[in-house]
Amino acid sequence: EIHEQPTAVKTTITPRINEGMPDFSECGLDDEKLASYNNIYIVACGTAMHAGMVGKYVIEKLARTRVTVDMASEFRYRDPIVGKGDLVILISQSGETADTREALLISRKKGADTLAFVNVKGSSIAREADMVMYTHAGPEISVASTKAFTVQISMMYMFAFKLAYAKKVITEEECREYVHKLTQIPQLIEKTLTHDDEAQYAASRIMNAESLLYIGRGLDYALSMEGSLKLKEISYIHSEAYAAGELKHGPIALISEQTPVIAIATQSNIIGKTLSNISEVKSRGAKVVLMCSEDTVIKENVADYIIRIPQCDELLMPILAAVPLQLIAYYTAILRLFNLDETIASGIFDGVTYPWEVLPKIKDYIIELGNTLPTEEYDHPSENIWIAKSASVAPTAYINGPCIIGRNAEVRHCAFIRGNAIVGEGAVVGNST
Ligand code: BG6
Secondary structure (H helix, E strand, C coil): HHHHHHHHHHHHHHEECCEEECHHHHHHCHHHHHCCCEEEEEEHHHHHHHHHHHHHHHHHHCCCCCCCEEEHHCCCCCCCCCCCCEEEEEEECCCCCCHHHHHHHHHHHCCCCCEEECCCCCHHHHHHHCHHHHHHHHCCCCCCCHHHHHHHHHHHHHHHHHHHHCCCCCCCHHHHHHHHHHHHHHHHHHHHHHHHHHHHHHHHHCCCEEEEEEEEHHHHHHHHHHHHHHHHHHHCEEEEEEEEEHHHCHHHHCCCCCCCCCEEEECCCCCHHHHHHHHHHHCCCCEEEEEEEECCCCCCCCCEEEEEECCCCCCHHHHHHHHHHHHHHHHHHHHHHHHCHHHHHHCCCCCCCCCHHHCCCHHHHEEEEECCCCCEEEECCEEEEECCCEEEECCCCEECCEEEEECEEEEECCCCCECEEEECCEEEEECCC
């Protein structure tokens, strides 16, 4: 589904472009009506809510119209101030999420117009909204949403361009230019997907962490929330997203060399600020994976690892930035959850039991100790050290670095491991280790 995104985005935006301009006539929303709304609300859950956050930044920037984004589960229970003359946009892949559906019904009851961006045809939300625009991601089987997110963002862009033009904040020419840039995005997603090995490397750096922080500002903050959700949902590693500027108000205390940070910095007006936040977390020992555009000049040693995203209009960066974030979560999940020791120990990297073909690089990032176990000092703080299945680590061992302790291995009493460890099923870790 991650790899289906170029097609999904193309299929979603193409029918909504008429002679180079955004066209929402399929749901009966013309420029006059659109420009008349007093307030705009975007209500959704999970990933769809993050698409709404991206939408808020883009709509406010382009159309100079205030947008309130709400989690549907909060909106529905707090007697929201919404009514006639307002537009409530509901975003949902399935069209069946109970909280989003209830938010829709409440908004309608209060007299607001409702517009649904839904992926599943004929779903409850699609049927019950006043207006519906379908995203065309195709069936999304994975519970963790990926392609639905990028098509939802694409619709948010189309909406923002249309509203900005309807409100005469941008000219027809500018509107056409934005639409044109959006049509270039599918091939740039394609290009982003070719950087797959960078995501694999980043995954190998974070796979042992107990907790991670994602940071960014503005649109990059919205993406941080989505990156963090993806990681926790599929790899079961705790992570939090923080607006980078808020770090100093408390969460910086959590940062140590055991807490990797994924920083997203694609917006030139605030990149300097984010880079200074990165130096704060680095000074506390955190390892930093930085995501920025191809053209950004980053001085040496600012981050431990940089993932470059193809250059495009900065406003459209979130669609591209979403892709490596999804891949990082995916590969981290594979590394943590698959039965690594079984397959590596058997020496059949290309065996049928494990999809190594999708992880060509990861093998390079793991140091296999196998049966030649350290009896003395083994200093490798920035690699993943794999202790083989059923191996025994001597009491005198001193391992400085993150470890994967294989199934049924024995780490004998008083051995010293400095770094996070994934402990395989049945492994024994001795007293005072
Ligand atoms: C969650 C999923 O349960 O529901 C998320 O894990 C999804 O991936 C969210 O974004 C909302 O679902 P929907 O169908 O309303 O977009």
